[in-house]
Amino acid sequence: MDRKCHITLWMALAMLTAGMANGMFLFAAPGLSVALESTSENSAELTPVNNSAYFVPDDAGRSEVAGRTYVVGERGDFARIADALSAAADGDTIRIEAGTYREYQLLVDRQVTILGIGRPVIDVEHKGEGIRIIADNVHVEGLEIRNVPTSHSRDHAAIRFERASGGKVIDNILDDTFFGIYLARAHDMEVRDNRLRAYQTRESVAANGIHLWNSNRAVIADNKIIGHRDGIYLEYVQESGITGNHVEKNIRYGLHFMFSDDCEYRDNRFENNGAGVAVMYSRRVMMKQNQFVNNWGASSYGLLLKEITDSEIFDNEFSGNTIGIRSEGSDRVKKYRNSFHRNGWAIRIMASSMDNQITENNFIDNAFDVSTNSRRHSRNNFEANYWDKYSGYDLNGDGFGDVPYRPVRLFSLIVERNPMALMLLRSIFVQILDLTERVMPTITPETLVDEKPLMRKVAL
Amino acid sequence: MNLAILIKNGLHPVVLVSVLLLTAACDRGPQEIRIGQQECDHCRMMISQEPFATQLITQQGRQYVFDAIECMAAFVDSGEGRELDIHSLWVPDFHNPENWIAAESAWYLQSDGLRSPMALNFSAYADEAGALSQQSEFGGQVIRWVEVRAIVGESWSGGTHGHSHAHVKSRSQNHTH
Numbered sequence: 355m356d357r358k359c360h361i362t363l364w365m366a367l368a369m370l371t372a373g374m375a376n377g378m379f380l381f382a383a384p385g386l387s388v389a390l391e392s393t394s395e396n397s398a399e400l401t402p403v404n405n406s407a408y409f410v411p412d413d414a415g416r417s418e419v420a421g422r423t424y425v426v427g428e429r430g431d432f433a434r435i436a437d438a439l440s441a442a443a444d445g446d447t448i449r450i451e452a453g454t455y456r457e458y459q460l461l462v463d464r465q466v467t468i469l470g471i472g473r474p475v476i477d478v479e480h481k482g483e484g485i486r487i488i489a490d491n492v493h494v495e496g497l498e499i500r501n502v503p504t505s506h507s508r509d510h511a512a513i514r515f516e517r518a519s520g521g522k523v524i525d526n527i528l529d530d531t532f533f534g535i536y537l538a539r540a541h542d543m544e545v546r547d548n549r550l551r552a553y554q555t556r557e558s559v560a561a562n563g564i565h566l567w568n569s570n571r572a573v574i575a576d577n578k579i580i581g582h583r584d585g586i587y588l589e590y591v592q593e594s595g596i597t598g599n600h601v602e603k604n605i606r607y608g609l610h611f612m613f614s615d616d617c618e619y620r621d622n623r624f625e626n627n628g629a630g631v632a633v634m635y636s637r638r639v640m641m642k643q644n645q646f647v648n649n650w651g652a653s654s655y656g657l658l659l660k661e662i663t664d665s666e667i668f669d670n671e672f673s674g675n676t677i678g679i680r681s682e683g684s685d686r687v688k689k690y691r692n693s694f695h696r697n698g699w700a701i702r703i704m705a706s707s708m709d710n711q712i713t714e715n716n717f718i719d720n721a722f723d724v725s726t727n728s729r730r731h732s733r734n735n736f737e738a739n740y741w742d743k744y745s746g747y748d749l750n751g752d753g754f755g756d757v758p759y760r761p762v763r764l765f766s767l768i769v770e771r772n773p774m775a776l777m778l779l780r781s782i783f784v785q786i787l788d789l790t791e792r793v794m795p796t797i798t799p800e801t802l803v804d805e806k807p808l809m810r811k812v813a814l
Numbered sequence: 815m816n817l818a819i820l821i822k823n824g825l826h827p828v829v830l831v832s833v834l835l836l837t838a839a840c841d842r843g844p845q846e847i848r849i850g851q852q853e854c855d856h857c858r859m860m861i862s863q864e865p866f867a868t869q870l871i872t873q874q875g876r877q878y879v880f881d882a883i884e885c886m887a888a889f890v891d892s893g894e895g896r897e898l899d900i901h902s903l904w905v906p907d908f909h910n911p912e913n914w915i916a917a918e919s920a921w922y923l924q925s926d927g928l929r930s931p932m933a934l935n936f937s938a939y940a941d942e943a944g945a946l947s948q949q950s951e952f953g954g955q956v957i958r959w960v961e962v963r964a965i966v967g968e969s970w971s972g973g974t975h976g977h978s979h980a981h982v983k984s985r986s987q988n989h990t991h
Contacts, residue, residue, distance in 0.1 A: 506865055506908070507928060507952070556850030560862060567929075583862055589933055605850055606862045612933060628850065628860055653853055660858050682858060 427451030427474075435460055435476070442466050444489075450474045450497070462487040470496030473527070478502050484512040484531070487521060495524040502531035504559045511536035511565070515543065523548060533561040534582065537569040544573045552581040560605050562587040566594070574599065584610040585627065592616050601625070607632045611639065620644060630656040630675065639665040648674040656697070659684040659707075666690075669814065672697055678720070681707045690714045693814055699725050699766075703734060710734040714812050717761070718742045721779065724761035727770050729799050736761065740808040748809045759807040762798045764791035844869055844904040844914040845877045856885040856892070857932065864911040865937065866930050873899035882932040883922070887959075887966040903959075905938035908948070913940065917959045921945035924965065925954025934969060936962055 424431045424438045426448060432438040435457050438448045444465040452472030458481045462468070466489075473496060478484050480503040485494065492515075499512040511533035515521055519541040526548045528534045534550040537543055545564055554560035560583035564574055572594040578601075579585040585601035588594065589612045596619035601608035608624035611617065611633040618640040624630040630646040633639055639662060646656030655677035657667070662684040672678035673695040680699075681687070683706040692715045694700035700720040703710065705728035712734065717723045723741060738754065739761075746755035765784045768775050778784050791798055847867050853860055855878040861867050868886040870878040878898075880886040883905055889895045890903065903917035908928075920938040923945050928937050935954070939945040945956045957965075 509929070556862075559864075606860050632859065634857065634859065652851075658858060 421445055421447070423447045423449060425449050425451065426455075427453060439464075439466070458482045458484060460485045462492050463489050465489050465491045467493040468495070468497070469493075470498070470526075473498050475500060478512070483510045483514060485514070487513070487515045487518050490518055491520040492518065493522045493524070494526065495522070496526065498527040498529065499531065500529045502528075502533070504532045504554075504561070506559060509533055509536060509561065509565075511561075514538070515540035519543065522546070527551075532559075533565050534563040534579070535565070537564075537566045537572065539567070540569045540572075542571045543569060544575075545577065546573070546575045548577045550577065550579045550582065554581055554583060554605055556605055562610075563601075563604070566591045570594065573597070579604065581605075584608070585624075586610070588612065588614040588617065590614065595619070597621055599623075602627065604628065610634075611636045615639075618642075623647065624649070624656070629654045629658060632658040632660065633662050633665070634658070634660040635662075637663050637665070641665070641667045641670060643669045645671045646673075646675060646678070647671070650674070650676055652676070655680045655702075658682075659687060662687060667692060671695070672700065677702050680704075681710065683707060685709050687711075688713075691812060691814060692716075694718065694720055694723075696720065698722065702726070704728075708733055712736045713738050714808075716740045716811050716814065718811075722763060722766045722769075724802065725766040725770060726762060726799060726802060729767075734802070736802065736804040738806045738808055739804055740811045741804065744807045746807065753809055754806040755809055759804045760792060760798060760802070761804060762802050763788045764798055767798060842871050842873075842875050842901050844871065844902075847879050852879050854879065854881040854885050856880055856889040859931065863931055865906055865908050867911070868903070868905045868917070869914075870895075870898070870903050871901045873901045875901075882930045882934070883936040883938060883962060884930065884932045884934040884966050884970075886917070887963045888970055891963060891967055907940045907944070908937040909939070909944065915940050920959065922957050922959070922962050923948050923952070923954050924957060924962075925949065925952045927952030927954065934966060 424442055424446065426432045426435050426438045427450065430451060435450060435455055439460060439462055442448055442464055447467040447469060449469050449471050452474050454475045454477055456477050456479055458478040462485060475498045476484060478499065478501050480501050484499045484502055494513060502510050502512050512528045512531040512535065513523055514536040515538065517539045521540065522544045523535055524546050528548065528550045530553060535545055535548065550563045562584040563579035563582040564577065564586045566572055566588045568590045570592045572591065574586060574596045576598040579599065580603050582604050583606050585604045585608045586596060586599065587610045591614040594617045596609060599622045601622065602625040604627045606628045608627040609619060609631040613635050615637045620642045621644065623645045625647045627649055628651065630649045649656050654675065656672045656675035657679045659679065659681045660683060663686050665687045667687065667689045668691045670692045672692060676698045678694045678697040678700045681703045685708045688711045690713045694715060694717045697720045699722045700717050702725045705726060717739060719742065723743065741759050741761060744755055744759045746757040746759065748755055750756065764787055847861060847869060849864050849867065850860065850862055859881050861879060861881045866882045868880045868883055870886060880889060886903060904914040905917050905920050907913040907915055915938060920940065921942050921944065923937050924935055926935055929935055930937065939948065949956050
């Protein structure tokens with residue numbers, strides 16, 4: 355480590371101490387949390403499996419012995435987890451042995467590592483919250499938590515972080531919980547490889563699997579979430595990544611963004627939820643390589659965009675949804691290299707959406723490729739997509755059809771106004787209607803046209 | 815009862831028709847909201863929390879549903895809402911959601927401790943005592959419908975991205991009003 359690093363570290367420590375003195379600790383500047391995190395990472399690396407002691411600076415800048423290990427279990431140091439938690443100090447590890455622990459409202463107020471050995475079960479027995487963590491850098495791994503009760507006014511969770519940053523929640527099983535993992539004002543968190551299962555129904559009081567509120571720079575990866583209200587819910591979250599999760603059979607949405615800017619979600623699978631993903635009132639969201647599959651229902655969709663700007667949707671698969679993407683009041687969104695396959699509507703883009711670019715997508719076997727609610731369709735650019743219903747030709751052999759393609763069927767406008775008309779979808783009359791309109795457009799939006807339809811599928 | 819006899823006995827058909835219309839008008843109370851199946855007519859979100867779901871009934875008896883009190887307030891003051899012939903606005907009693915209260919006579923708590931679907935965190939109560947006891951448990955401020963509308967108007971005034979404003983509000987909500 356060079357001189358510069360040392361100076362930065364000392365400055366950070368000095369600032370920390372000053373911050374503590376002012377009682378400003380929780381509202382410390384971002385630089386401080388980085389400093390905190392780096393010290394904790396060091397301590398994590400140094401934490402021994404045996405009980406040999408290391409000196410690591412704690413968050414107050416003092417030094418103390420860390421790295422003791424307590425065992426909870428029949429033959430351990432403690433029979434109850436709560437007792438181990440109150441005995442432990444910052445930097446300690448609590449190993450919980452296999453067995454069932456009937457405990458609830460466990461409070462973690464020190465920087466400890468909690469490790470389940472052989473998957474111990476914490477049975478909350480519908481009495482309240484599971485674990486509440488209010489210290490930074492707490493690591494929870496290998497537990498199974500069961501039976502967290504529902505409530506109209508209390509947001510009970512199996513694991514809740516409250517104003518506690520830098521923590522990790524790894525490889526836990528949460529079974530029949532209300533909220534699963536709840537992060538409130540918890541930054542720089544990692545939630546990975548957890549399996550969440552709830553049994554909530556539309557009629558019952560339901561809550562979200564992984565719920566983030568006012569928490570930035572989170573990593574939510576490789577979790578499996580079933581049967582909650584929303585699988586993953588973000589409200590006022592920034593700069594976070596949602597990756598590789600498998601989210602299915604949740605009552606409302608697989609993933610739900612509210613007021614959350616600068617986030618990315620990729621490589622997730624959203625299957626059979628009330629609707630796939632709702633991205634609402636957010637900016638600069640990257641959505642890539644996800645699967646939006648089988649979200650069927652009267653007004654269900656793979657992806658809802660509500661007041662989204664400056665975002666990108668690419669390399670995704672939309673198949674078997676009532677509506678692939680529904681866009682309302684969303685501007686400057688780029689949709690490219692996506693596959694739309696076997697949807698009722700591939701894209702429903704409302705007139706309130708402007709300056710969107712839809713290029714190089716494959717539209718295959720959809721009942722309707724594009725639908726809109728207004729004839730005066732505004733400036734959205736459809737170009738160089740592959741449409742399986744296109745029947746034009748390419749005489750100059752440049753790969754683009756020589757006649758433009760109009761993806762909005764006349765019939766889709768009729769359905770837009772009168773949903774019951776849908777039962778005429780396959781009638782010969784409607785087919786003639788559509789054909790006539792294609793030859794001589796009179797009602798469908800003049801500007802909603804792909805001037806350069808691709809002759810071949812985009813290789814995805 | 816024979817209508818012909820009634821009319822012969824001096825009951826004017828116009829009176830009869832108005833009586834029938836009035837009876838119909840009395841039926842325009844709150845209707846059922848299908849939780850998990852209906853979408854909010856303001857924000858398009860699926861309605862999933864009964865204690866926050868609200869509804870507007872027009873003079874024609876059409877129902878508009880909302881996932882949160884704040885969405886109904888925003889809708890009433892939106893372009894679409896202003897064009898409607900509104901008959902009544904209904905909010906659920908937080909403790910007893912099947913009990914509908916007229917929006918103007920309800921008492922509201924705005925509290926970070928009771929989070930609503932659209933993040934402005936309003937909940938409704940049939941009487942002032944209900945709101946106050948909830949306030950002592952969860953904190954926040956007790957207000958009336960006029961104030962709810964004012965707060966929503968102010969918080970979401972930015973239109974498309976009024977939420978950046980709402981964001982600031984929810985963090986410093988003690989001085990929202």
